[in-house]
Amino acid sequence: MTILTMIAKMSEGLGRTCAIFFLTLLFSLPLGMLVALLRMSKNRAVSTVTKVYISVLRGTPLMLQLLAVTYGPFYLFGLGVAREKLVPVIIAFALNYAAYFAEIYRGGIESIGRGQYEAAEVLGYSRYQCFLRIILPQVVKRILPSVTNEVVTLVKDTSMAFTVAYQEMFTIGKQIANSQTSFMPFVIAGVFYFLFNAAVAFVMGAFEKRLSYYR
Amino acid sequence: MMKKSLALLLALSLVLAASLALADTFKMGIDAEYPPFSYLDDNGEYAGFDVEMCKAVCEMNGWDLEIVPVNWDFKLNSLDSGEHDCVWSGMTILDSMKEAGYVLSFPYYDNTQVVLTKEGNGIATTADLAGKRVAVQLGTSGQELLENDQSALSATFEGGAAVTMENFNICGTELAAGSVDAVVIDLPVAQTLQKKFSGLVILDENLGSEQYGICFRSGDDALCAQVEEGIMKLVEDGTYLSLAEKYGLDPNVLCLLPKAE
Known part of the structure; x- marks a missing residue:
């Protein structure tokens, strides 16, 4: 098998890798905000439950969560296993990443001084208006580097979907490595991930630049 | 006295370490x-x-x-x-x-690659695998077989190829749960899975002979x-x-x- 054939074969799985990446972001970014708000809730029960959610999702390996979401229903309740693995994969990834994003959001929101809320109130802003128009834009700006960190990690974590037999790019690479007794597919995978992340870093960098309006 | 015993201890541990290194x-x-x-x-x-x-x-x-x-x-x-x-x-x-x-x-050891399926899946011969979801463990000779000698067969599977899984245990779980229809697997491992999950059957067809x-x-x-x-x-x-x-x-x-x- 030539290197070009390997690249072509592995590219077939790249679409599935991208599917995990974009769908996870699509669900976990908003879900993370919801979790962050619940975590900061004044209701003790709500914030405690959310705290437990975050500590379980952050405290156990993603690989285990993938297995639990995919095969848990079968072993626990005798239910079936999804034929299309994208569904359990996205559920596990979104739940996991939402926990991380929630804590990043919370850090950002709590870093905004109390005085701004008071000032907004004096100026007649409602709580919603204050949060959406004054607090949130500042939060986004502050947390962007931390979010980029997580997004970059997500690119590399997509390879874990192999645990539940989702045939993404790295899985195909491993198949080729085995049948060809070659290390080349791993090199190719490394280059793929690096280029993917270079693109992510570029986009996030552009965002940061747009948001640096005080310079 | 103290010094002497310390020296002795040191010497002993040296001998011990040396003998450990010697034992292959x-x-x-x-x-x-x-x-x-x-x-x-x-x-x-x-x-x-x-x-x-x-x-x-x-x-x-x-x-x-x-x-x-x-x-x-x-x-x-x-x-x-x-x-x-x-x-x-x-x-x-x-x-x-x-x-x-x-x-x-x-x-x-002489091994054969066989097809493991579940009762009621309507699979009696390898020809019945057309359009079905077939799994194989990644890195096994079964995977190699499907990519080379049996590539014509694997092209008939759902998606035109077998789904690769991390281990045979997961293959067995998915087969039992019904999310895959058959598994290409080494005969002795298929027999072990049969003991673990009920209702699994091995097709009486040899996909390929090989040796361990x-x-x-x-x-x-x-x-x-x-x-x-x-x-x-x-x-x-x-x-x-x-x-x-x-x-x-x-x-x-x-x-x-x-x-x-």
């Missing part, structure tokens, strides 16, 4: 999820046909056996890097390994010969056959036994 350790690389050849038994110890054969060979040669569970996808990489001295775990001898320069022992052997690093011909010699002794004294019976392997596939007329 044989590091056996296994797939720890490959019953009945190599797996964790109910007591949490590594067991299996291959593990016990290797134990016996090590005893014979006075080696300390260290069992190294490996990531099956990377077994040859970890062999190269010296994490273990051999791969001995129901491993099929492939031409590509020989071409890559690895030293391979003689075959010690032991893989050593290139240049380790002497080590390979020593292990082979040990195995032949186990064949002569009957250990080979009795271990096979212990692990439920069919004596007809023990290719080292003298062929009965």
